[in-house]
Amino acid sequence: MPEENGNGKNGNRVGLLERVKAGVKEDVQSLKTDMPAKAKEQIEGLKDPTKTQVFTSIFRHKHDDTPRNRALGVLSNVFLHLHPAKINRDAVRYSYTWGMGGITFYLFIVLTFTGVLLMFYYHPSKVQAFRDVLYLEHDVPFGKLLRNMHRWAAHLMVIAVWLHMFRVFLTGSYKKPREFNWNIGVLLLVFTLLLSFTGYLLPDDQLGFWAVTVGTNMARATPLLGHEGPFGKMLGMTPYNDVRFGLLGGSIVDANALLRSYIWHCIGIPIVASVLMIVHFWRVRKDGGISGPAPVMLTSEADKPRRKVE
Amino acid sequence: MDWRQLWEICSAPDNVPIVGLIPLLIFYIYLAWKQAKANDELIGELETSPAMAKTHHRKTWPFRPGWQKEIHVWPFLLRIEFLAAIIVTIILMVWSITLSAPLEEPSNPNLTMNPAKAPWYFLGLQEMLVYFDPWIAGVVMPTLIIVGLMVIPYIDTNPLGSGYYTWKQRKFAIGTFMFGFVILWVAMIIIGTFIRGPGWQWFWPGQTWDHNRLIYEVNRDLPDLFGLTSNLAKAIFGAIVVGGYYLAGGFLVHALFRRYNPKDYQRMSLLQYSIMMFFWLTMVALPLKMLLRLAFNIKYVWITPWFNV
Numbered sequence: 001m002p003e004e005n006g007n008g009k010n011g012n013r014v015g016l017l018e019r020v021k022a023g024v025k026e027d028v029q030s031l032k033t034d035m036p037a038k039a040k041e042q043i044e045g046l047k048d049p050t051k052t053q054v055f056t057s058i059f060r061h062k063h064d065d066t067p068r069n070r071a072l073g074v075l076s077n078v079f080l081h082l083h084p085a086k087i088n089r090d091a092v093r094y095s096y097t098w099g100m101g102g103i104t105f106y107l108f109i110v111l112t113f114t115g116v117l118l119m120f121y122y123h124p125s126k127v128q129a130f131r132d133v134l135y136l137e138h139d140v141p142f143g144k145l146l147r148n149m150h151r152w153a154a155h156l157m158v159i160a161v162w163l164h165m166f167r168v169f170l171t172g173s174y175k176k177p178r179e180f181n182w183n184i185g186v187l188l189l190v191f192t193l194l195l196s197f198t199g200y201l202l203p204d205d206q207l208g209f210w211a212v213t214v215g216t217n218m219a220r221a222t223p224l225l226g227h228e229g230p231f232g233k234m235l236g237m238t239p240y241n242d243v244r245f246g247l248l249g250g251s252i253v254d255a256n257a258l259l260r261s262y263i264w265h266c267i268g269i270p271i272v273a274s275v276l277m278i279v280h281f282w283r284v285r286k287d288g289g290i291s292g293p294a295p296v297m298l299t300s301e302a303d304k305p306r307r308k309v310e
Numbered sequence: 311m312d313w314r315q316l317w318e319i320c321s322a323p324d325n326v327p328i329v330g331l332i333p334l335l336i337f338y339i340y341l342a343w344k345q346a347k348a349n350d351e352l353i354g355e356l357e358t359s360p361a362m363a364k365t366h367h368r369k370t371w372p373f374r375p376g377w378q379k380e381i382h383v384w385p386f387l388l389r390i391e392f393l394a395a396i397i398v399t400i401i402l403m404v405w406s407i408t409l410s411a412p413l414e415e416p417s418n419p420n421l422t423m424n425p426a427k428a429p430w431y432f433l434g435l436q437e438m439l440v441y442f443d444p445w446i447a448g449v450v451m452p453t454l455i456i457v458g459l460m461v462i463p464y465i466d467t468n469p470l471g472s473g474y475y476t477w478k479q480r481k482f483a484i485g486t487f488m489f490g491f492v493i494l495w496v497a498m499i500i501i502g503t504f505i506r507g508p509g510w511q512w513f514w515p516g517q518t519w520d521h522n523r524l525i526y527e528v529n530r531d532l533p534d535l536f537g538l539t540s541n542l543a544k545a546i547f548g549a550i551v552v553g554g555y556y557l558a559g560g561f562l563v564h565a566l567f568r569r570y571n572p573k574d575y576q577r578m579s580l581l582q583y584s585i586m587m588f589f590w591l592t593m594v595a596l597p598l599k600m601l602l603r604l605a606f607n608i609k610y611v612w613i614t615p616w617f618n619v
């Protein structure tokens with residue numbers, strides 16, 4: 001047992017107690033002086049949140065209004081960096097692009113958002129589908145608004161794509177070097193229409209049912225691959241093995257058609273369309289940005305042969 | 311005049327987009343035309359004075375020396391994008407609050423809707439069903455439209471009018487596209503929406519839909535008019551008519567194209583030229599076939615045991 005000084009008193013212990021007392025006193029003192037100072041510092045810091053560690057970890061540069069920071073604000077942001085830092089001064093005139101490509105994309109985002117919310121309430125089965133839509137309309141908070149927004153945004157998107165294509169044509173923006181991107185665009189047009197069409201069946205009401213019946217009945221007549229189409233019979237096509245059967249998962253629009261529609265509408269086509277949009281935007285940049293408004297060209301300047309003719 | 315019928319068609323929720331599309335399209339055609347006109351005037355001026363063409367900045371908007379050629383995306387572009395997003399959101403909100411999406415009775419295969427219409431954006435194709443068999447209207451035409459759109463950049467060899475609105479430098483291209491888009495696509499949709507009633511019959515706007523109306527149309531086939539009876543004769547006759555259309559029409563277009571678009575003609579390769587001819591003639595065949603039907607009640611031109619055109 002440790003007995004270092006023999007006087008029998010716990011001298012050491014007394015020393016410890018005093019030290020603890022002094023320490024506590026110091027702590028209290030520090031609380032009184034340091035904390036207010038720190039609090040003051042904290043409040044000062046709040047006046048400029050851009051200096052906090054959290055802020056600087058998110059935004060990697062300052063936001064003073066300098067040309068450098070304006071450029072960085074775009075370039076260092078994953079969502080904005082599809083844009084260049086600077087563009088031609090006339091390219092922002094919306095009388096040129098009508099903003100239609102951008103509006104189409106925005107509507108696609110709105111549709112994805114409202115669509116995911118709708119999916120929480122919808123079962124793609126014959127028993128449930130129609131009831132789910134009724135439930136959405138009457139009981140789900142804001143369900144009706146949600147459904148309406150999804151529907152109207154879809155219609156608007158179709159209109160916006162058409163107008164976008166129209167302006168791309170009128171400005172000759174499909175010409176060299178943008179031929180390929182025009183083709184990506186045509187595919188996007190097709191997928192936009194297919195998205196809209198596959199969604200039409202999902203409420204499982206008379207409107208969608210007959211629209212899809214009319215639409216897919218045409219597939220019966222596909223040359224070679226439909227049982228009513230030219231040469232179809234010769235190739236052994238029947239209502240139970242032709243393309244229409246493949247599309248509907250049956251010979252009539254029924255439960256399987258509903259499920260197929262649902263999967264194409266909510267998973268298949270959105271994924272393909274998203275990939276195509278990424279390529280589309282990428283190519284807009286790679287092809288040298290928006291085609292114009294370009295300086296006008298004169299007939300005499302167009303005569304120079306574009307390719308060398310041997 | 312049945313105003314109620316007209317109102318019911320125009321205010322059917324799924325028809326509202328088309329009611330909206332018409333003024334939008336008119337507005338954007340106007341906007342494009344205005345800029346094309348300004349550009350064409352500038353081009354005309356520059357063509358006549360080479361000295362001015364050397365120094366001019368070649369746009370209809372002002373530009374002064376010393377102005378920066380480029381501007382920052384933030385704020386000058388992004389603010390427009392954000393504003394557009396807000397405006398679109400507001401329009402959507404108001405539209406969704408005031409007008410509800412349609413929901414009919416539960417689907418019932420035993421109760422046919424009359425008229426049973428495709429969604430409005432496909433009504434042009436459904437309208438074609440009146441004039442063509444389903445394999446053409448439903449399968450061949452959509453395919454040709456898609457392929458036709460895709461080949462456009464590869465057959466339009468005109469380097470002029472890239473990146474600005476113009477009419478004078480691209481009359482043929484723009485005329486063709488406007489015809490296809492505005493007349494053949496949008497106008498057919500408008501007919502399908504506002505005019506076609508029960509039994510897909512023609513009802514003028516404001517005419518009451520009569521579900522019991524029957525029209526006795528005696529449709530004839532072109533070979534019958536020429537007194538052909540045997541299958542073989544009909545098939546050969548049809549092939550000659552259709553082939554003749556492409557040959558004679560092709561020759562006519564060739565004669566005109568060569569004269570009025572000599573530069574494009576020179577620039578185009580044989581492949582480009584033939585592809586253009588094929589699509590152009592096929593597109594123009596649509597209204598011709600419609601005319602045959604409407605004016606002469608002719609249903610088929612070419613009859614074979616396998617397919618009819």
Ligand code: HEM
Nearest residue numbers: 097101102104105165173181182185186188189289290291
């Ligand atoms: C989902 C559909 C589509 C989306 C989201 C989309 C989006 C965009 C965006 C944001 C731009 C930038 C310029 C602008 O806003 O006008 C653009 C440009 C372009 N788009 Fe699309 N687009 C779509 C469909 C189409 C279609 C149907 C076509 C043509 C058939 C097309 C052809 C082009 C071309 C050629 C450009 C380059 C235009 C230029 O440089 O002026 N796109 N697209």
